[in-house]
Amino acid sequence: TMGLCGLTYEFKSASDRERNPWHVTIIVTRPEKGQERCQGSLVSPYFVLTAAHCFHVDDQAPWVTVEVGPRVQRKVDGLFLHPQYNLGGRRDRGVPEFYDYDVALVRLQTAVPPSPTTRPLCLPCTEGASRALRLPPDQSTCDEHRRLLLPEKNLDAFFVSPRGPSELQRRPVHLKLGEQRGPCEADALRAPPYAKVVALEDVVTPRFLCSGGTEPYVDPNACRGDSGGPIVVTWGKRYFQVGVISWGVLDVCRQPRAPAFARDFHINVFEVLPWLRGQLQDEDLGFL
Numbered sequence: 600t601m602g603l604c605g606l607t608y609e610f611k612s613a614s615d616r617e618r619n620p621w622h623v624t625i626i627v628t629r630p631e632k633g634q635e636r637c638q639g640s641l642v643s644p645y646f647v648l649t650a651a652h653c654f655h656v657d658d659q660a661p662w663v664t665v666e667v668g669p670r671v672q673r674k675v676d677g678l679f680l681h682p683q684y685n686l687g688g689r690r691d692r693g694v695p696e697f698y699d700y701d702v703a704l705v706r707l708q709t710a711v712p713p714s715p716t717t718r719p720l721c722l723p724c725t726e727g728a729s730r731a732l733r734l735p736p737d738q739s740t741c742d743e744h745r746r747l748l749l750p751e752k753n754l755d756a757f758f759v760s761p762r763g764p765s766e767l768q769r770r771p772v773h774l775k776l777g778e779q780r781g782p783c784e785a786d787a788l789r790a791p792p793y794a795k796v797v798a799l800e801d802v803v804t805p806r807f808l809c810s811g812g813t814e815p816y817v818d819p820n821a822c823r824g825d826s827g828g829p830i831v832v833t834w835g836k837r838y839f840q841v842g843v844i845s846w847g848v849l850d851v852c853r854q855p856r857a858p859a860f861a862r863d864f865h866i867n868v869f870e871v872l873p874w875l876r877g878q879l880q881d882e883d884l885g886f887l
């Protein structure tokens with residue numbers, strides 16, 4: 600069974616890592632091609648969940664390290680991209696980059712034991728999440744988790760951005776799950792590279808959650824460098840992963856006033872559960 604997922608230390612003097620103990624940074628160093636960074640979340644002692652687009656099809660595990668703390672880098676022995684992820688899959692429809700199923704799991708060579716600064720984030724539809732939601736066994740179903748964690752309205756969530764060498768900053772966003780979902784998704788075609796796209800459905804699929812914009816509040820935007828990080832929702836004092844940061848309309852990081860159509864899109868964890876279940880079957884997470 601899973602230890603206590605999504606648990607944090609939040610007393611006044613707690614460090615950023617004690618407040619966000621699931622947060623990791625993924626570093627890909629390609630021979631003669633420099634370095635690429637993404638974010639990710641610890642979801643079990645051996646596995647990190649991130650975005651598939653952080654990797655190229657010919658990337659190899661030895662080129663990847665996972666920073667689980669300042670100056671603490673772990674080696675990787677496996678990269679598992681979602682089988683339906685295909686960045687070039689809709690070029691024929693004027694979609695230069697197609698982010699559907701943009702998720703990947705990275706397996707660490709050695710387990711990261713739970714500690715005040717390293718602890719997995721709760722994946723929905725697991726026994727650990729049911730315990731963290733304090734649900735009785737008869738109400739511990741995946742549908743109940745989805746009803747509680749992803750209600751069809753504007754939903755408070757957050758992602759975490761590294762600020763400097765050992766600082767992590769929580770950025771609050773609102774997932775547009777109610778009647779604002781349509782307008783949020785429609786702004787996808789404001790992305791310059793999608794100017795020739797004919798139908799919104801060619802870019803935005805049911806796998807995505809949408810955030811950003813100025814209504815009802817001004818949301819911060821996720822930068823390219825935030826790719827792969829978790830979209831987190833809180834239930835009581837526990838934390839759950841409902842999304843993986845995938846792509847955004849404009850790369851307007853750190854700009855104080857991004858345009859209202861600068862939306863960000865995240866893969867909905869509930870929409871890739873069969874793949875997660877398959878890849879994490881030996882992690883004793885107790886998928887429902």
Ligand SMILES: CO[C@H]1CCN(Cc2c(C)cc(C)c3[nH]ccc23)[C@H](CO)C1
Pocket residue numbers: 695696790791792793821822823824825826844845846847848849850851863
């Ligand atoms: C096909 O291009 C469109 C989709 C990808 N966008 C890049 C991008 C990625 C890849 C990932 C994250 C997290 C981003 N946050 C903001 C932009 C952005 C470009 C815009 O730059 C437009």
